[in-house]
Each structure stands twice: as C-alpha cells, then as structure tokens.
Amino acid sequence: DERMILQFQITLYGDDERLLMARDITRLHRLEEMRRDFVANVSHELRTPLTVLAGYLETYADQAELLPPRLGRGLASMQEQTTRMQNLVQDLLLLSRLEIDRGGADHVPLDMAALLESVRRDAEALSGGRHVITVELKEPRALTGSEQEVRSALSNLAFNAVRYTPEGSHVTLSWRPGPDHGACLEVIDDGEGIDPVHIPRLTERFYRVDKGRSAATGGTGLGLAIVKHVLLRHDARLEIDSLPHQGATFRCVFPATRLATGTHAG
Numbered sequence: 001d002e003r004m005i006l007q008f009q010i011t012l013y014g015d016d017e018r019l020l021m022a023r024d025i026t027r028l029h030r031l032e033e034m035r036r037d038f039v040a041n042v043s044h045e046l047r048t049p050l051t052v053l054a055g056y057l058e059t060y061a062d063q064a065e066l067l068p069p070r071l072g073r074g075l076a077s078m079q080e081q082t083t084r085m086q087n088l089v090q091d092l093l094l095l096s097r098l099e100i101d102r103g104g105a106d107h108v109p110l111d112m113a114a115l116l117e118s119v120r121r122d123a124e125a126l127s128g129g130r131h132v133i134t135v136e137l138k139e140p141r142a143l144t145g146s147e148q149e150v151r152s153a154l155s156n157l158a159f160n161a162v163r164y165t166p167e168g169s170h171v172t173l174s175w176r177p178g179p180d181h182g183a184c185l186e187v188i189d190d191g192e193g194i195d196p197v198h199i200p201r202l203t204e205r206f207y208r209v210d211k212g213r214s215a216a217t218g219g220t221g222l223g224l225a226i227v228k229h230v231l232l233r234h235d236a237r238l239e240i241d242s243l244p245h246q247g248a249t250f251r252c253v254f255p256a257t258r259l260a261t262g263t264h265a266g
C-alpha cells in the first residue's frame with residue numbers, strides 16, 4: 001500500500017491572513033495500523049487457549065469433591081480469573097474490529113422495542129432483581145444500523161448502570177426524539193453519579209474512576225471505548241451528563257440520516 005497520508009491545518013490570523021500547514025503522517029498512520037492488527041491478532045490467538053483452560057477448569061469443578069481440599073480451594077478463583085481474561089479478550093477483539101473496519105455500520109432498520117426489552121432483561125439478570133429497570137419508547141422511527149454493534153453499545157451502558165449504582169437504584173433505557181430530527185438512545189440512572197473531572201476521559205481504554213471497585217465489578221475497562229467506536233460508525237455521538245450523587249445519563253445522539261422513514265417494527 002503506497003498511499004501517502006497528509007494532514008492539513010489552516011489557521012486564521014485576523015481578517016485576511018491564513019497559515020496552511022501540511023504534515024506527512026504516513027508513518028504514524030502505518031504504526032497505528034500495525035498496533036491495531038497486533039492487538040487483534042493477539043486477542044484472536046488467546047481465545048483458543050483460554051477456551052481449553054476454562055473447559056478443564058469446569059471439568060475439575062464438576063468433580064471438586066474428588067480433589068484434595070488444598071487444590072479445590074483455588075479452583076473457584078481460577079475459574080473467575082479465566083472468565084475475566086475471556087471477557088477482556090472478547091472486548092479487545094471487538095474493539096480492534098470496530099477500529100479496523102473503516103466503513104460506516106450497516107443500515108438495517110432495527111426493531112427498537114425488541115432490542116431495548118432484550119437488553120433490559122440481560123441487565124435485570126446481571127442485577128439479580130436489585131435494581132428497577134424500565135424501558136421507555138417515545139420515538140416511533142427505527143434506528144438503521146448494525147444490530148450486533150448497537151446491542152453491544154446499549155448492553156455496555158445498561159450493565160454499567162447496574163454495576164455502578166447501589167441496590168434499589170432506577171435504570172431507564174429510553175429511545176426518544178432528539179435534536180435536528182434525530183433521535184437519542186439513553187441509559188439513565190439515579191445512582192452515585194460521576195465527578196465532572198472524570199467525564200472527558202471515561203471513553204479512554206482502561207480509564208476508571210475507581211480502579212479497585214471497577215475490577216471487582218467484572219468490567220474490562222473497555223466498555224465505554226466500545227460504545228464510542230460503535231457510535232462513530234453510526235454517525236452518532238456520546239453525551240455524558242452527571243453530577244456527584246445525582247445519577248448519570250449516557251446519551252447516544254443519532255442524526256436523522258440514521259433513522260428509517262417508516263415506523264419501527266414491534
């Protein structure tokens with residue numbers, strides 16, 4: 001691939017002066033591509049060994065009573081850590097696939113009622129009934145996109161709303177009209193909220209407000225980075241509104257060009 005990549009920047013000075021700068025970023029771009037491919041390959045290669053490991057651990061767990069107690073004690077922890085690695089590898093792979101595929105996402109009309117309800121059920125299972133989770137549908141048009149990608153973005157937001165809020169909190173999954181004839185997919189909670197200083201960095205990979213607590217919640221630290229990339233591929237943006245102790249709203253703002261003209265199925 002012999003393409004050269006140039007970055008231009010125009011700066012305005014006063015009324016009639018312009019400064020044009022061109023930068024050759026070909027090498028930087030190649031390095032970035034190599035980094036992405038490397039992460040994708042490593043994640044892919046780690047999947048099989050982890051599956052084998054998890055398989056054997058499960059067999060041992062099924063026959064735990066046959067193991068000497070000293071060995072049995074570590075088993076649950078080994079299973080837990082293996083699951084964590086599997087989730088991490090799965091999220092890394094998903095993220096690098098989203099980054100590598102430069103085109104936009106599909107334009108398939110999605111059944112929003114079914115999608116929100118199905119994510120609600122998954123979030124409820126994660127919560128174990130300790131949260132009140134509801135769906136709100138105020139936008140009749142369907143989002144056109146990739147079902148798999150939008151589902152993973154919405155699940156990440158809904159799971160976070162369960163993981164980072166105390167028992168008894170309310171979580172709402174909402175699909176409603178948005179600015180400029182677009183629409184918003186929102187996940188709203190009334191939990192502890194987030195200090196505004198952290199908000200601009202939340203979508204960075206592995207950025208966490210509270211490292212210790214997040215590791216215990218089972219997150220991979222990649223959730224919001226995945227959300228951001230899914231939205232980029234759907235011409236949408238993520239807005240985060242939150243104040244400490246006042247809950248958090250994660251709002252995905254889709255343009256009108258991402259909405260089906262008819263009303264959505266379901």
Ligand code: ADP
Pocket residue numbers: 156160161162164165189191192193194202203207208209210214218219220221222223224225248
């Ligand atoms: P992970 O959840 O795996 O740590 P994410 O990228 O999904 O990674 O989230 C980044 C951080 O944002 C979390 O560690 C948490 O501190 C914070 N966060 C996300 N959602 C919420 C929420 N609904 N309420 C409070 N904090 C949140």
